[in-house]
Amino acid sequence: MDTTLLKGLNVLEAVARSRAPRGVSELARELELTKSNVHRTLQTLIAAGYVRPGSVAGTYECTLKLFEMASGVVARIDVRQLADPFMQHLARLTKETIHLSILEGMDVIYLNKIESPQPVRAYSTIGGRAPAHCVASGKALLAWQGEAVLRELPARLSSPTQRSIASRDALLEELGRVRRQGFAVNRGEWREGVGGVAAIVFDMHGMPVAAIGMSGPVERLRPASVRKYSQLVMEAALGLSRSLGYSQPGYPPLAA
Amino acid sequence: MDTTLLKGLNVLEAVARSRAPRGVSELARELELTKSNVHRTLQTLIAAGYVRPGSVAGTYECTLKLFEMASGVVARIDVRQLADPFMQHLARLTKETIHLSILEGMDVIYLNKIESPQPVRAYSTIGGRAPAHCVASGKALLAWQGEAVLRELPARLSSPTQRSIASRDALLEELGRVRRQGFAVNRGEWREGVGGVAAIVFDMHGMPVAAIGMSGPVERLRPASVRKYSQLVMEAALGLSRSLGYSQPGYPPLAA
DNA sequence: TTAGCGCGTTCCACATATTGATACGCCGTA
DNA sequence: TACGGCGTATCAATATGTGGAACGCGCTAA
Structure with a gap:
């Protein structure tokens, strides 16, 4: 050393x-x-x-x-290269801030984003981190991780807001919901008043490699909007998965 | 050491x-x-x-x-933070790839970009470099540098393509043109078949801090398009300068 | 105006951290 | 089955890095 x-x-x-x-x-x-x-x-x-x-x-x-140096490292991540058109399409349809994220440890890192043109919008920085259990893209990613990853979750989780999921058991239940419905929702669990919807992206091997999602003020995420946005982010995520070579008809079996 | x-x-x-x-x-x-x-x-x-x-x-x-780490460093560059809406606006209007660049030595570095949605588009990477004398944003930046910077230019310049400006004298003449008309053009001087139009961005002190520009295949940069795009990039650059606090009516005096 | 303080920078004797040769186990290939 | 190249670990030797002290500068308070 x-x-x-x-x-x-x-x-x-x-x-x-x-x-x-x-x-x-x-x-x-x-x-x-x-x-x-x-x-x-x-x-x-x-x-x-x-x-x-x-x-x-x-x-x-x-x-x-x-x-x-860092841009070179990130530029070689396939998913980031291919994600642009899907993110731009999603940005046009939702008018909200769009993120591409990956899991690193128990955090997500934002690889890229498109800012919403609206004056009131979610704030984040490329390269920034957030606790995975507190954000939509993090829950989308955790939902498709194997037992080895989920086992590392502590029994008590950090609770940045009152809406945060505070226990491992509650989180696993929520992750089951995410798998069933195909998308994750953040209802102000990381920053007060900021929510989001995200979906998982798979590579050609059926491995979860990223999440694509939108975020904005929770006032703009009422049930009707969540239904609409969830469809849009799932379509974007599936399109990106396809362009990464994912060819299975539905979701892959849960990773070992 | x-x-x-x-x-x-x-x-x-x-x-x-x-x-x-x-x-x-x-x-x-x-x-x-x-x-x-x-x-x-x-x-x-x-x-x-x-x-x-x-x-x-x-x-x-x-x-x-x-x-x-690097994202944190770059995120704190004021111009990058404020440029997003101007770049997005320019992207919508031109449908071409938009760059935000700064000068470092005799190169430009791309701080940010918005990819064109068109299948045929200019390729570049955020964090990437290009020789300033060969690209529109580089020429826009060099045009407003002081004698101390221009004096460092070698008499013979690198010529990546046959259209590249090959001598310091020819470049200085071109930079005079850029100052007079308010924008710079790349007619395939860095990569064959790839051109662009860019304009300078000033900060509150009247210092040149960045260039904003678009790039695409030279086939889409015929004279009528150049006239249109040059207006659009100058407007975007002025808007960004204004948001950085630049308040002079026209262009500042040339830097010492 | 002057003195004191904290700054950045430089120097060098000495302590210690780094170096690389060597050895070992593993794996792949002929 | 044997050999070669790999990654990894060890440790005596030595080359490098350390930090205390000194200096000049600039700013501020008295």
């Missing part, structure tokens, strides 16, 4: 997290390192291209090299 | 560049390191969360941590 590499990555992460360029002493205090250590690490990150001096003398900020 | 940190970042970059998970020996050969060095570095990157074992035993691949 290289502690110098770990320390360097910590420094990079701290600079990357910052809204404004950072100074050496401030970073040293935050990271509990010495000024000379931080200074020398920053010079190395500059040489590597990840960091550059800020406009104020003695400060440092991130370059876009991380973004270039 | 910490060579251990540099070496670690090299390993991470090699894994991030790869289309498939990589093995220890292969990485060691490519990076001219020993197997034990690569192996230990990968363990450190796993501990830091950037790398994980691949599905094939003994292989390694990137996680999405880079993407999460």
Whole structure:
């Protein structure tokens, strides 16, 4: 285990997290390192291209090299490449914010999104995370995971809002519902007043690889709208699954 | 300068560049390191969360941590946050691929894009780079740079296609044209058969911060279309400039 | 106006973290 | 069945990284 590499990555992460360029002493205090250590690490990150001096003398900020590298990593995820037309189609029909998400651990990560043109809309960031059990796309993904994944769920779950599913048992029940009806709904379980509808996307092997869904204020998600949106997201998800090579007539058997 | 940190970042970059998970020996050969060095570095990157074992035993691949970090960095660039509605509007009007780009060195980097719904469309990746002198958005950005930037242009420029601008003098002449007419055109100067139209975006201080533009096959960029598209991209660029706080009546004086 | 404080930057003796050769078990192929 | 290349682990040697101290600068308070 290289502690110098770990320390360097910590420094990079701290600079990357910052809204404004950072100074050496401030970073040293935050990271509990010495000024000379931080200074020398920053010079190395500059040489590597990840960091550059800020406009104020003695400060440092991130370059876009991380973004270039990361975009390359994400661009090679097949589903993201193929999802665009389905997301755009869904955006036109619903006028709401559309997400493409994947499961990572017990979170979903938003790989892509199309913002709603309406002034009042759900806010999220590409690359952002949310707890899977609290959002529609997360529940859509969890519903098709195998026992090995579901076993890792703790008995008590985090409850960001009063509507959040708080126990593993209640979540498993809800996931059964998701499988039966083919879509998942978030009724304000992650952020107050923000809901959504999502459906699972399968690859050519019948493996769940992503979820596609829409989100917006819960006021715009009354039962009639949910019925409409659920049809639309399931159609979009099936279309994307088809373009990934999924050829089974219905849903695949539940993963082992 | 910490060579251990540099070496670690090299390993991470090699894994991030790869289309498939990589093995220890292969990485060691490519990076001219020993197997034990690569192996230990990968363990450190796993501990830091950037790398994980691949599905094939003994292989390694990137996680999405880079993407999460990088998305945070890019999300805080004001222009990217505010550009979405202008890009979507432009996409609806033109039906072509829309880009938001910034200048970095002598390249442009694509911060965001909206793909054209048409089957034949320009291909690019978010986070991707292009030589600024060869693309519309790059020329739009270069046109408003100061002497300090333009002086760095070499006398002979790279010529990816026969239509590329090949000399610094010819480029400066073209940049004068861009300033006068308010938009830049790419007539197949970067990729054969792919063209585009772009306009500059200013911030509240009158500094050029981005370019917004559309691209597509040159067959769809005949003079009548260029006239139409140039109006549309200038309107979108001005709207975005206004939302960034740019309040001057016309174009700002050329940067020093 | 002056002094003090905190900043960034640089230096280098020394402590320690990193290195890579080696060995081992596993797997695939001839 | 044997060989070669793989990934992984170990540890003595050594090369690298560390951090305390010093310096110059700029800002602020007295």
